[in-house]
Amino acid sequence: MEYLRIWNINNHELIAQNAQKADRFISRLKGLLGRSEFLEGEALIICPCDMVHSFGMKFAIDVAFLDQEYKVLYLLDNMVPQRISPRVKKAQYVLELPAGKLKRSKTRTGDILKIEAAPRT
DSSP states (O other): OOEEEEEETTTTEEEEEEEEEEOSHHHHHHTTTTOSOOOTTEEEEESSOSOOBOTTOSSOEEEEEEOTTOBEEEEEEEEOSSOBOOOOTTOOEEEEEETTHHHHTTOOTTOBEEEEEEOOO
16 A cells, blocks of 8 residues: 655645545545544545545544645635535545644645655654
């Protein structure tokens, strides 16, 4: 399994060092379901995706909607279980992170993210 590292190019903050990509039907369908925790440094990139839900989840998450060039289009802080996000029309990717990570990394709408291959830590 390939692990990815995610940087915010605008402020040089490392957002995640153990990100995984969900780009196939089963991995997109499963997402974070069945997990009991989401650790600092982890992330899930879902593609293609323009809307998510948190039904069946056991924890809150932060969600960033990204366009084709990984530009942040919309941010959703602390999405609690049993919710549906808005649909973000131009989004191609959704980045799911542990709750609070968007604020801690100072990620804002309009920022550009860099996603690169990384060894698992």
